[in-house]
Amino acid sequence: MAKKKTPGLLDLVGMLPTPAGEIVKAARMVGLTQETIKKRAESLETLFGVKLIDSATKALKPGEASRLMMEHASRIFSQARDLTRDLEELAGLQAPELVFGTDMLAAELPLGTALGRMATANSRLRVDASVGDFEDLVKAVIAGRLEFAIADTTSADRHTARLAIEPIAEHRVFFFTRPGHPLTAGDSPSLNTILVFPLAGPRLPQRIAVHFAKPMPHARIDRETGDLSPNLMLNSFSVVKNAVIAGDSVGIAPLAAIAAEIRSNKIALVPFDAPWMHLSYGLFYPRKRSLSRVAQLFVTQLRQVEALIQAREQRALARKTAKPKPRKSAAKKKSHAKANARRGRTATGKKKRRT
Numbered sequence: 165m166a167k168k169k170t171p172g173l174l175d176l177v178g179m180l181p182t183p184a185g186e187i188v189k190a191a192r193m194v195g196l197t198q199e200t201i202k203k204r205a206e207s208l209e210t211l212f213g214v215k216l217i218d219s220a221t222k223a224l225k226p227g228e229a230s231r232l233m234m235e236h237a238s239r240i241f242s243q244a245r246d247l248t249r250d251l252e253e254l255a256g257l258q259a260p261e262l263v264f265g266t267d268m269l270a271a272e273l274p275l276g277t278a279l280g281r282m283a284t285a286n287s288r289l290r291v292d293a294s295v296g297d298f299e300d301l302v303k304a305v306i307a308g309r310l311e312f313a314i315a316d317t318t319s320a321d322r323h324t325a326r327l328a329i330e331p332i333a334e335h336r337v338f339f340f341t342r343p344g345h346p347l348t349a350g351d352s353p354s355l356n357t358i359l360v361f362p363l364a365g366p367r368l369p370q371r372i373a374v375h376f377a378k379p380m381p382h383a384r385i386d387r388e389t390g391d392l393s394p395n396l397m398l399n400s401f402s403v404v405k406n407a408v409i410a411g412d413s414v415g416i417a418p419l420a421a422i423a424a425e426i427r428s429n430k431i432a433l434v435p436f437d438a439p440w441m442h443l444s445y446g447l448f449y450p451r452k453r454s455l456s457r458v459a460q461l462f463v464t465q466l467r468q469v470e471a472l473i474q475a476r477e478q479r480a481l482a483r484k485t486a487k488p489k490p491r492k493s494a495a496k497k498k499s500h501a502k503a504n505a506r507r508g509r510t511a512t513g514k515k516k517r518r519t
Contacts, residue, residue: 260458261290265301267315268366268399270445272421273335274469275314281465289458295399297367299389302327305449311459312449314466318371319389320448330463331446333470335418335477338441339434340426342409352435355379363394364404364413375440405431418443419480420473 260282266275275293283289294310301313302323320329339347339358347353347361359379368376370390376383377392384393396413398404401421408415409430415422425431447463449455455463 259288259290260286261292262458262462263292263309263311264459265294265296265304265310265313265315267297267301267445268295268401268404269337269417269421269443270314270316271295272401273333273418273445274466274473277469278462278465281469282462297391297399298369299391302448308450311453312447312455314447315445316369316443317446317448318369318444319391320446322389323448326451327448328451329446329448331444332466333445333474335420335443335445336437336441336481337416337418337443338422339436340408340415340417340422340431341413341434342411343429343432345412345414345432345434347414347434348432352437355436355438358414358434358436362396362411362413364396364398364407364415365394365417366399367397368392368394368416372440375438419477423476423480 262279271293279291279293283291294304296304298315298317298319301310301315304310305313306323306326314332317329317331320327341347341361347358355375356379359376363376363380367386368391370392373383373385373390373392377385380392385391386393396404396407398407401417404415404417405422405425407413414434415431422431426433447466449459
């Protein structure tokens with residue numbers, strides 16, 4: 165017989181009739197003592213660095229931080245239930261098939277993870293995904309060759325009469341180079357300085373291209389769309405990364421797409437930021453046709469994965485902008501030790517014992 169799992173603190177919190185309920189009463193229902201609850205609370209408080217349980221009275225009620233944790237946990241559990249339900253529904257489909265398109269940068273975000281989850285839930289899933297720029301994807305969707313496409317939708321205003329457009333997320337984008345590149349040394353370079361070097365990547369939308377026109381007077385800009393073709397126009401992100409790592413080219417991408425290379429020191433971020441440096445991607449399909457059930461499930465998975473990516477990006481950006489604590493130099497430490505000694509103290513600040 166399998167051993168019954170002992171309820172954790174969050175399990176007990178979930179049993180409370182109200183957020184201000186008494187944890188001890190819930191614990192008694194499953195045979196746990198007040199002392200056991202206190203120990204579990206203390207271990208969590210050590211982990212999170214905040215007070216979770218108000219132990220001023222015997223009631224042991226959740227503190228403010230604990231109630232905040234409960235709210236977040238409730239949302240996570242709700243999303244997990246939705247995920248399980250959708251995957252179970254997908255598993256019941258007989259011959260699910262997805263035929264869609266994506267641009268290069270959107271392909272580097274949640275698509276692979278979402279498709280991996282769906283293929284695990286139903287091994288009969290068939291997928292045909294093509295990569296292209298926005299205008300090519302629009303033509304394929306309108307012609308019916310693709311059921312839908314996922315791409316940066318900042319140029320979609322020209323097609324609102326024929327396309328239904330659903331925003332998915334926004335991501336900041338960054339210039340990146342090889343480590344040791346001249347752009348990574350010293351202060352933040354200007355846009356003019358950055359664009360002296362060859363730009364590698366896909367066609368850039370008019371919203372970004374308009375800022376590149378002056379620093380790149382000879383750039384190729386589409387007269388109809390306003391999109392810019394970079395020096396090295398590539399629709400494979402792995403090729404972009406290899407080109408950047410091998411020379412002096414500069415790439416542009418969301419942080420999530422290059423996080424692994426940054427951690428392994430294969431790629432370095434250029435210290436430049438601007439309010440227009442972001443990607444707004446979404447889903448679009450013909451207005452007169454609704455999405456198939458498998459496509460709807462895919463979009464749900466996409467949003468679930470995107471929420472995780474956003475959380476990781478926020479943590480990475482917080483680390484990136486955090487100011488390192490100043491470290492005392494060896495000379496200052498030595499001077500401080502001598503000053504303590506003159507005051508009759510040791511380097512640790514304790515008084516010397518007189519003999």
